[in-house]
Structure formats: structure tokens, C-alpha cells
Amino acid sequence: MRIAITGTPGVGKTTVSKVLEKKLGVKVINITEVVKQYKLYKEKDEDMDSYVIDFEKLEEFIKQVEKNEEGVVVIEGHVSHLLNPDYTVVLRCDPEIVKERLEKRKYNRKKVLENVQAEILDVCLCESKGKVYEIDTTGRDVNDIVDEIITAIKFKKERKGVVDWMEKYFNYLSENI
Ligand code: ADP
Numbered sequence: 001m002r003i004a005i006t007g008t009p010g011v012g013k014t015t016v017s018k019v020l021e022k023k024l025g026v027k028v029i030n031i032t033e034v035v036k037q038y039k040l041y042k043e044k045d046e047d048m049d050s051y052v053i054d055f056e057k058l059e060e061f062i063k064q065v066e067k068n069e070e071g072v073v074v075i076e077g078h079v080s081h082l083l084n085p086d087y088t089v090v091l092r093c094d095p096e097i098v099k100e101r102l103e104k105r106k107y108n109r110k111k112v113l114e115n116v117q118a119e120i121l122d123v124c125l126c127e128s129k130g131k132v133y134e135i136d137t138t139g140r141d142v143n144d145i146v147d148e149i150i151t152a153i154k155f156k157k158e159r160k161g162v163v164d165w166m167e168k169y170f171n172y173l174s175e176n177i
């Protein structure tokens, strides 16, 4: 059983996953961390200050961890939904908060903009296949979110379409024209 925790950078995947690891007692793989640590990348994209992941190497790495963990792992990262998970949790967060968090992280303007657009356009959700459970984390307590995730995993719950940032920001524009 491979569970993916995905979502746009800044939505809270790492924060939620750390608590989930303790509460669920399952090994969590932070994709960004292992890609850097074990050099599971093809090259570094200087322009975007990010790594071009070697998906074959990454898959091998995850398989190895799964063997050691008796088949159950949680993979956490904004591409985790592309790594053939059995179950995918998509975290969502208000784009304005995502923007603030990424600016705090000192991402450059282009990277902030690209990620905020991705959140508005539901990119991770649209790319997720199979069983998918979407959660709006905006203004919610981390423990609360984790409890909901545990229940969702337990009952293999499926849910899509809990947020509509497009409508929110379209209305904002309409009202200001
Ligand atoms: P991601 O791993 O998706 O990029 P992080 O887990 O690193 O996101 O979270 C980004 C920032 O947002 C961190 O500073 C974290 O403390 C904060 N954060 C994450 N989840 C919540 C939450 N539910 N409530 C308040 N702050 C949060």
C-alpha cells in the first residue's frame, strides 16, 4: 500500500506528514529530501532552483523502502501522486496563504507565481489518478487534518471538488472592475 500526500508547495504536506507518521506509525518518505540526499535527480534546474527528478531511480528507492516496511509507506511531495500510489490525499490551501508561505521561504517571484497558479488551477488534483481524497486545509489545525486523513485512508474514502479558487478569484476580479 503506497499512500501519496500531494499538493502545491506550501499547502502543508511536510507538516501534516510528520504528524501522520507518528499517529499512523508508518514510514513517510519526503520526496524532495530523498531526491537531494540520494542524488535521485538528472540535473539541477538553475532557473527554477529545483531538481529534475530521475523517476526510475526514485521508484527503485521507494520499492526498497517498501520492502523494509512490509509494503506500507507514505510518500510526501508535490509529485508523489505521479508515483503510482494506491491512494492519494490532495491537500489544498487558499492561494493567498500559499503565496505568503512561499514568499517567506524566499522563493523567487517566478516560482511563487507558478505555484500559486498551479493551486488555483487544481493541477495536483487533476493529475491524480485512482482513489483520491481532497482536503481543504485552510485555517485548520494540523491534528484535525491528520485525523481526517487517517479516517479517509481507513475507509478508502474518495472525494474531489472541495474547493473552487477559480470562482473565488473570479468574483474578486468581477467586483473590482
Ligand atoms: P509543504 O510541505 O506542502 O511545502 P509545509 O508543511 O512546509 O508545506 O508548510 C508550509 C508552512 O505552512 C510552514 O511554515 C508550516 O508551519 C505552515 N503550515 C502548514 N500547515 C499548516 C496548518 N494546518 N496551519 C497553520 N500553518 C501551517
Ligand code: MG
Binding pocket: 013, 014, 015
Ligand atoms: Mg514539504
